[in-house]
Amino acid sequence: MCQLLGMNCNVPTDICFSFTGFQARGGLTDHHRDGWGIGFFEGRGVRVFLDPRASIDSPVAELVRQYPIRSLNAIAHIRKATQGEVALENTHPFQRELWGQQWLFAHNGNLAGFAPQLSGRFRPVGSTDSELAFCHLLDALASRHPEAPPCAAQMFEELRTLSAEIGAHGEFNFLLSNGERLFAHCATRLAFIIRQAPFAAAHLADQDVTVDFRELTGAEDRVAVIATVPLTDNEVWQCLPPGTLMSFHHGAVERSAATLAAASAK
Amino acid sequence: MCQLLGMNCNVPTDICFSFTGFQARGGLTDHHRDGWGIGFFEGRGVRVFLDPRASIDSPVAELVRQYPIRSLNAIAHIRKATQGEVALENTHPFQRELWGQQWLFAHNGNLAGFAPQLSGRFRPVGSTDSELAFCHLLDALASRHPEAPPCAAQMFEELRTLSAEIGAHGEFNFLLSNGERLFAHCATRLAFIIRQAPFAAAHLADQDVTVDFRELTGAEDRVAVIATVPLTDNEVWQCLPPGTLMSFHHGAVERSAATLAAASAK
Numbered sequence: 001m002c003q004l005l006g007m008n009c010n011v012p013t014d015i016c017f018s019f020t021g022f023q024a025r026g027g028l029t030d031h032h033r034d035g036w037g038i039g040f041f042e043g044r045g046v047r048v049f050l051d052p053r054a055s056i057d058s059p060v061a062e063l064v065r066q067y068p069i070r071s072l073n074a075i076a077h078i079r080k081a082t083q084g085e086v087a088l089e090n091t092h093p094f095q096r097e098l099w100g101q102q103w104l105f106a107h108n109g110n111l112a113g114f115a116p117q118l119s120g121r122f123r124p125v126g127s128t129d130s131e132l133a134f135c136h137l138l139d140a141l142a143s144r145h146p147e148a149p150p151c152a153a154q155m156f157e158e159l160r161t162l163s164a165e166i167g168a169h170g171e172f173n174f175l176l177s178n179g180e181r182l183f184a185h186c187a188t189r190l191a192f193i194i195r196q197a198p199f200a201a202a203h204l205a206d207q208d209v210t211v212d213f214r215e216l217t218g219a220e221d222r223v224a225v226i227a228t229v230p231l232t233d234n235e236v237w238q239c240l241p242p243g244t245l246m247s248f249h250h251g252a253v254e255r256s257a258a259t260l261a262a263a264s265a266k
Numbered sequence: 267m268c269q270l271l272g273m274n275c276n277v278p279t280d281i282c283f284s285f286t287g288f289q290a291r292g293g294l295t296d297h298h299r300d301g302w303g304i305g306f307f308e309g310r311g312v313r314v315f316l317d318p319r320a321s322i323d324s325p326v327a328e329l330v331r332q333y334p335i336r337s338l339n340a341i342a343h344i345r346k347a348t349q350g351e352v353a354l355e356n357t358h359p360f361q362r363e364l365w366g367q368q369w370l371f372a373h374n375g376n377l378a379g380f381a382p383q384l385s386g387r388f389r390p391v392g393s394t395d396s397e398l399a400f401c402h403l404l405d406a407l408a409s410r411h412p413e414a415p416p417c418a419a420q421m422f423e424e425l426r427t428l429s430a431e432i433g434a435h436g437e438f439n440f441l442l443s444n445g446e447r448l449f450a451h452c453a454t455r456l457a458f459i460i461r462q463a464p465f466a467a468a469h470l471a472d473q474d475v476t477v478d479f480r481e482l483t484g485a486e487d488r489v490a491v492i493a494t495v496p497l498t499d500n501e502v503w504q505c506l507p508p509g510t511l512m513s514f515h516h517g518a519v520e521r522s523a524a525t526l527a528a529a530s531a532k
């Protein structure tokens with residue numbers, strides 16, 4: 001299956017260390033060779049680097065690994081194609097503008113028989129179930145809130161309902177961000193870690209690389225990293241229970257709720 | 267002022283040679299140090315590389331110069347800020363989706379007192395007159411054609427009317443593409459060249475670099491290159507008359523019409 005990586009921080013942070021381990025899964029330590037992408041929010045703007053080639057062979061991935069782009073929110077994806085051919089337009093993360101905000105979305109899983117009615121405001125450019133789900137999410141939010149985004153609590157609740165609804169069609173692990181918050185939905189597999197003082201050294205699981213965060217961080221820094229599979233082998237990651245939506249803000253867990261129908265009471 | 271660069275081809279072509287000369291204008295041979303960007307259409311997908319730093323110092327520009335991305339349509343921009351601070355969200359080209367197509371837009375000029383009524387479907391993320399003009403263009407097209415794009419002739423005519431209307435507010439040189447056609451509007455300064463057989467060698471005006479296109483092209487290849495100022499010093503470029511909209515398709519001029527009010531009869 002595909003691999004997801006997300007980061008949400010309280011101070012702009014580069015993702016080079018995590019991306020180094022993540023990149024290795026795109027053809028070196030794992031079999032995802034159908035393209036990759038990463039998007040960084042910087043202020044209100046967003047930069048997305050996409051490559052339909054395997055990340056381990058990609059000059060663009062090499063640039064991202066070496067060029068420290070500092071961001072409060074980032075989303076990366078390595079693709080193992082299920083629906084939609086290997087092509088640039090099917091490469092995650094997908095990007096759209098809503099309410100004058102940029103939104104990024106990446107999905108891991110497979111939705112079957114998913115054919116939502118779209119208003120036409122957001123239409124898929126490619127042929128993946130993933131981009132279709134993203135368009136449906138934004139379409140639903142835009143139709144309910146045409147003028148401005150709802151408050152954070154209501155946004156979370158609507159995303160919880162939508163995640164449950166879309167998740168009824170199949171495996172729907174996703175990362176979504178508008179540059180302020182990062183939303184993570186675990187259908188089957190997703191883990192996270194919050195790094196904050198006292199910082200320590202971390203060692204990648206996929207490559208023999210260690211970073212000592214004590215040398216790179218300030219006392220107030222806080223970084224949440226979310227990944228399909230833990231990226232380091234000497235830290236304690238928390239696995240999200242299947243059927244959970246979480247929102248991260250300023251590097252911390254802000255909200256968490258069940259999305260499985262049987263556990264829909266918060 | 268800013269610098270624009272566009273390419274429209276009949277076979278996927280890399281823009282490395284033209285971009286090498288263009289990149290030099292971002293801080294080396296000219297004084298545009300307020301960021302740069304380039305977008306490539308590949309199939310239905312689009313890849314946009316943005317950097318709010320001067321292109322001559324940018325590791326991303328270095329990657330683009332050396333990594334031959336083959337594209338039928340590309341748009342690049344080097345910014346000299348007039349409205350809007352130097353920030354990623356104000357960096358061209360801007361990107362939106364309409365009718366399930368990606369659209370890219372870059373602008374050179376300055377619009378004064380331009381405050382169109384927007385429906386809210388496309389909203390600026392940054393604070394430039396340029397992104398506002400792009401949102402207005404797409405908003406107008408979407409409201410007139412909610413379901414699907416009009417035919418090419420009608421699209422051109424609507425863009426001609428919109429260019430004239432927006433151009434009444436100030437200097438409005440722009441490049442616009444949906445991956446099929448490239449539209450170029452000259453308000454004050456824009457030039458183009460069509461390269462086709464028999465090919466020859468070309469020498470950059472901004473750097474001592476020569477490329478012999480005979481070694482790189484097939485007999486049927488055709489490439490239109492559009493730039494604020496001619497990029498080579500040994501070829502004949504055609505200057506667009508101020509107040510002209512042109513559309514390029516498959517590396518050739520498809521349509522051309524006046525957009526000045528006084529010359530609005532085609």
